[in-house]
Amino acid sequence: MSLRGASSINVVIPGDQVQVQGVIQTAQSSSVIHSPQVPPAQASSLSESDDSQDSSDSIDTPRKSHGILARRPSYKKITIAPNGTLQFASQSAEGVQGLQTLAMANAGNNQSGTTILQYAQTSDGQQILVPSNQVVVQTASGDMQTYQIRTTSTTSSLPQTVVMTSPVTLSCQPSKSDDPQMKREIRLLKNREAARECRRKKKEYVKCLENRVAVLENQNKTLIEELKALKDLYCHKTV
DNA sequence: CCATCGGCGCGTCAACATTG
DNA sequence: CAATGTTGACGCGCCGATGG
Numbered sequence: 001m002s003l004r005g006a007s008s009i010n011v012v013i014p015g016d017q018v019q020v021q022g023v024i025q026t027a028q029s030s031s032v033i034h035s036p037q038v039p040p041a042q043a044s045s046l047s048e049s050d051d052s053q054d055s056s057d058s059i060d061t062p063r064k065s066h067g068i069l070a071r072r073p074s075y076k077k078i079t080i081a082p083n084g085t086l087q088f089a090s091q092s093a094e095g096v097q098g099l100q101t102l103a104m105a106n107a108g109n110n111q112s113g114t115t116i117l118q119y120a121q122t123s124d125g126q127q128i129l130v131p132s133n134q135v136v137v138q139t140a141s142g143d144m145q146t147y148q149i150r151t152t153s154t155t156s157s158l159p160q161t162v163v164m165t166s167p168v169t170l171s172c173q174p175s176k177s178d179d180p181q182m183k184r185e186i187r188l189l190k191n192r193e194a195a196r197e198c199r200r201k202k203k204e205y206v207k208c209l210e211n212r213v214a215v216l217e218n219q220n221k222t223l224i225e226e227l228k229a230l231k232d233l234y235c236h237k238t239v
Numbered sequence: 240c241c242a243t244c245g246g247c248g249c250g251t252c253a254a255c256a257t258t259g
Numbered sequence: 260c261a262a263t264g265t266t267g268a269c270g271c272g273c274c275g276a277t278g279g
Contacts, residue, residue, distance in 0.1 A: 190264085192250060198266055199248075 187263090188251075191252085194265065195250070196248085198264095202266085
C-alpha cells in the first residue's frame with residue numbers, strides 16, 4: 001500500500017464521465033484490446049520466430065530473452081478521445097510538429113537533481129538542447145534568451161512557484177559535437193527523457209484501459225438488465 | 240527501533256521500429 | 260542504410276507499511 005506516486009489506480013471514470021446510455025452502441029471498433037496489429041514484416045518474424053537467429057540460440061544474456069515478445073504498438077499512437085475511448089493514430093498522422101519547441105512538461109518533477117535536456121527551437125528554426133530547468137523566451141526584438149527555473153518547493157505535492165533567474169546565454173549549445181563521449185552523453189540524456197515519457201504514456205494507457213473496462217462492465221450490466229426486463233415483458237404477454 | 244517487504248520511479252542497455 | 264525514436268528488461272534506491 002504505497003501511497004507514493006499516488007499510483008493506486010482505482011477505477012474512476014474521470015472528469016469527462018463515460019455514461020452508458022442507450023446501451024446499443026456497437027461502436028466504431030476502436031477496441032482497446034487491439035490485437036497486436038503487427039506490421040507484415042513483424043508478423044512474419046512472429047510466426048517464424050526470428051529464424052535467422054535461432055541457431056545462435058539466445059543464451060547470450062538474460063536480456064536477450066525477450067525476443068519472444070512481439071513488439072507492441074507504440075503508446076504514442078494511442079490517443080484518448082474526449083469520451084474516454086482510445087484512438088489509434090494512423091501511421092502518417094503523427095504530426096507532432098510543434099511539440100519540440102518547448103517541452104516544459106517535466107521540468108518541475110525532476111527529483112533526482114540531474115539535468116534533463118529538452119528541445120527548444122531557435123528563431124531560425126534550429127533545434128537546440130536546453131536543460132529542462134531552463135526556459136527559452138523570445139524577446140520582443142526577436143532574439144532568444146533562456147532563463148533558469150528554480151522551484152521553491154521540493155515536495156511534489158505542494159504547488160511550485162517558478163522563479164526566473166538571470167538569463168543564461170545559449171553559448172553552450174551542443175554544436176553537433178563529434179566527440180564520442182559527448183555523443184554518448186547526449187544520447188543518454190535523450191534516452192532518459194524518452195524513457196520517462198514512455199513510462200508516462202504507458203501509465204496513461206493502462207489507466208485508459210481500466211476506464212474502458214469499467215465502462216464495458218457497466219454496459220454489460222445494463223444490457224443484462226434490459227434483457228431481463230424484455231424477457232419478463234414477453235413472458236407476461238404470452239401467458 | 241530495526242529488518243523486511245512490496246511498490247514505484249529512475250537510468251541504462253539493447254532490440255526493434257521509424258524516419259530521412 | 261544510418262540515425263534516431265520507442266519500449267521491454269534489469270538493477271538500484273527510496274519510501275511507507277508491517278511485524279518482531
